[in-house]
Amino acid sequence: MIRIGLVGCGFIGSIHSLALRGLAGGGLVDARVVAAYDTDASRGEATAAQHPGAVAASCLDALVDAVDVIWVATWTAAHGEAVEAAARAGRAVFCEKPLAPTFEECRRVAEALRTVPHQVGLVLRRSPVFAAMAEAVARHGRPLAAVLRDDQYLPDQGVYGSTWRTDVHRAGGGTLIEHSIHDLDLLRWFLGDPETVAARTGSRCGLPGIEDTAVVTLAYPDGTTATLVSVWHQVLTRPSTRRLEVFCEDAFLWTEDDHLGPLHVETSAGSEVVEGRPPGWIGDLAVPAELAVPLGQYAAPSKDFLDALAEGGSGFPDAATALAAHRLVDLAYCSAAQGGVPLPVGTGPAR
Template identity: 45%
Template sequence: MSDLVRVGFVGCGLIARSHARGLQACGEATIVAVHDTDPERAHSFALDVVGTASVVVADAETVIETSEAVYVCTWTAAHADLVAAVAAAGKPVFCEKPLAIDLATAEAMTRAVESAGVVNQVGLVLRNSPSFRWLRHQVRSPELGPLMNIVFRDDQYLPTQGMYGSTWRGDVAKAGAGTLLEHSIHDLDLLGWMMGPIRSVSGRIGMVHGLDGIDDQASVLLVSESGAQATLTSVWHEVLSRPSQRRVEAFCRDAVLTLDGDWAGPVSIESSMGTDELEGSVLARAMATLDGLGVNPDAAFITAVRSSIPAYPDFRVAIEAHRLADAAYRSAATGGQPVDL
């Protein structure tokens, strides 16, 4: 195609590569400028992903000038200034999650993109997961009776090592906090998405690794407007054979649902009608036409940019997850007192 959307990247690490693959798969964008404060990162990203180092530029400002749409894929503390610069230039922005290291900054970023009127999307990519789309569809289905309870477990090895290799995740100034904000903001987003408005949050956190301000375990109790309850357990351990793993059990009045594997299942449903299990391509096909979300968040972003329509999930969606994380940390600071929302 001759009218490919000209995309730039600020931050050229792990997640930037994932988005570059998504853009390549959609075939409607071309990467024209990339910058990283670590020049080696920028060069290896450019060579591996674009095939030429000529797209490496000296600073974020040049990325913004050169591109029609910008991905902000730096560590979390650097998101806010970069998003503000992209919004000030009137250009669409895809920003990674968490938006910011605290709720107030995330809210300011949301105001910035909304008042600039720019297309904005956040990297809460599990909203595109066939597994979670299936689970959400089931727990909201009237045939299964009201949703009663969700048990959500998310564990992985401390991501300062292994394929992440990111020392910044152990630095509170750059990451803001640990497992609950940096990783399980996905889980809080998914729980709010499945359960509807959350009205009460209580939480406890722990720091076994001794990294200042970096929680490596969190237990959160959420109560929704409808009275449904959920518990989230989020852990960063030292078992290097276990990268990110999610297991969810959801109890409706008339069915029990399980999710093992946060993208392609297996997922299962058990009711008095019997038991069914789906995974892989069968699950993907079952979800393909369900809600129009698709499995490629980058394709969705490019479609929104091309058509100047709102992207999804946008910063406003992410604010809800930030509110839950903020409430959980505030509760933990009081020893677990519930915080009403």
């Protein structure tokens, strides 16, 4: 049995906790949470109490000692310390995105991750709708242009209720690094690495270093372009929404849901609606029935990682994939700081 330790038991740590308990309880993995740790001890204790026999660790080192793999779900600035402690002890690591607040720190976290079996929480890589999108992009002629809009309310409220997301030292920035690291990773998946990155950012929320609007233009060597618009607003009915449109030579592809879609495919022959399907095992996830499908967005990548560990392998998306997305985020910040000039991806300076 693989012994799991959870580090960081806030919003996403609790979701991972539930997903991991559901996987173990459903007999879907030979693994279970045996320890939890949070600098807010009451959170570590509450999470440990959700897992039969699990303990609330008194410190990071005690947790690392007691487990085979750690799930790092602290706020972004604390990822590095936990990853490095686990890597020193030779423990496998699931690390949430973003890897760290600055690109230089991301490099260090990625280096530590590379020394052990690992996976990064870029969970949209496992969304059925985006798997269908990747397959459709490959099938419908050359991509011409992509437009991705990502918006959510300023996350110091609502389900996130977060203090650190408005603190540049703990978050690294605003909507671009915190939310749109997923988007830039998706665009890399579908279109590859761009030649240049140009960006403009704005901060109407008035929080130092926290941009709440960003427009990023990616230009590809063959003339393809992609535009990302990323916004944190005050519309509390919109917690996390994405709309992606991709024009290929022979098809217009779009979706407005980042998990199951559907994906809409329009060609000269007509329109098709491709429904994303949750994994076949989703009904066995030991969670309340109404939670099984939404929780699948986190349970599926976790199961992939635990299955890979059980076979002596590592996970995906990996540190290199995450670092490549971080490089685009970093270039976007550098470009914005220079008034929006396009910066080459190959040689751009780190922020």
